[in-house]
Amino acid sequence: MIALPGIAFGGQAEVCIYPEKITLDDLFFIRQTRCPENGGSWTDQKMAFGTFRTSIAELTFSSSFNTPVPLPNQRIGYARVSPKDQLDLQRDALQQAGCHVIYEEAASGKNAVRPELEQCRKALRTGDTLVVWRLDRLGRSLPDLVQIVAALERSGIGFESLTEKIETGSAAGKLVFDVFAALVEFERNLIRERTYAGLAAARARGRSGGRKPKLNEKQVREIKALLRDPDIQVADVARRYGVSRTTLYKHVGAITPQEKPVSPH
Known part of the structure; x- marks a missing residue:
């Protein structure tokens, strides 16, 4: 109507x-x-x-x-279909759920660019409800879904998924998304802990984290020996080894006359 x-x-x-x-x-x-x-x-x-x-x-x-x-307190639908999907099923379900306005997106779930979703979110007002046929029609991943629904909630906009029968306007629906958010945070913590553990294990084996050094130990010894010759310019050595002077100084440091020259061979 x-x-x-x-x-x-x-x-x-x-x-x-x-x-x-x-x-x-x-x-x-x-x-x-x-x-x-x-x-x-x-x-x-x-x-x-x-x-x-x-x-x-x-x-x-x-x-x-x-x-x-x-119009106040509208139920606005969002339907996303990939080239292989049928749109009629989603459209019919959203219309039966009371959505008079439906934004339809033809895009893969992997596609981060979703212009119809952006237009839909701009049209939503406080008190409205965004309705989707299924959760995976809205979010490309669980973190993406949680982020979108949290943004809607901050704006006073409800969310409902018809297939899963989840709506954030109910206590049960809010609980479900609280669990989703906790799972996302749990996954982030696991990734962080695994990263730290991997770095610690690498350091224990004598490796440091980050990018591989541009100069190896042999090259550093050669450069130190060359720079002790007052007639050799730093820029010439850096050019020879294909690095900048900043990188060269980072690996070699300062060369003092008291240091004993190291043979490059």
Whole structure:
């Protein structure tokens, strides 16, 4: 059902509920004496009002018909399909769940760029509910899903997944996402601990973490020997070994006259 303004001949405005799904670029208001739901008949008179690049289902209007006002507490659907999926199943389920506005995305779950989802999130207002057919239609991964739902919750927007029967407006739904968030944090901690353990094991074997050094021990000894010759320039040595002077100094350090020269061979 779609809310659109009815205009009485006397000039009084009222909101009528029409069962038709209407999506137009050029918005027209239909003059009528009574709403069709109340048995009134439609006239053929139409008055062009302007162009709105949006779905009529998203809008109702003030009595002056000058300013579009978003409908409160909407249920907005989001459907994502890969090239092999069928969209009709998701669309039908979302419509049956009361979603008059549905954003449809044709993209793989691995694709981080989802313009329709961004448009959907921009359209959502406090008190609205984002509805999806299944959890994996929204999030590319569990961390991604938790991040999106948490952002919605901070904005006062609800979330519902039809297949799993999860809605954040209920205590059970909030508990489920609290568990999801805990699992994400647990996974992060595991990765962090494994990384630290791997670095510690590498250091125990005589290796340090990070990038492989650009100069090996033999090259460092050769460079030290060369730099003790006052006639040899640092820039020439760095060029010979294919490193910058900063990298060379980092590996070799300062060369003092008291140091005993080391033969490069």
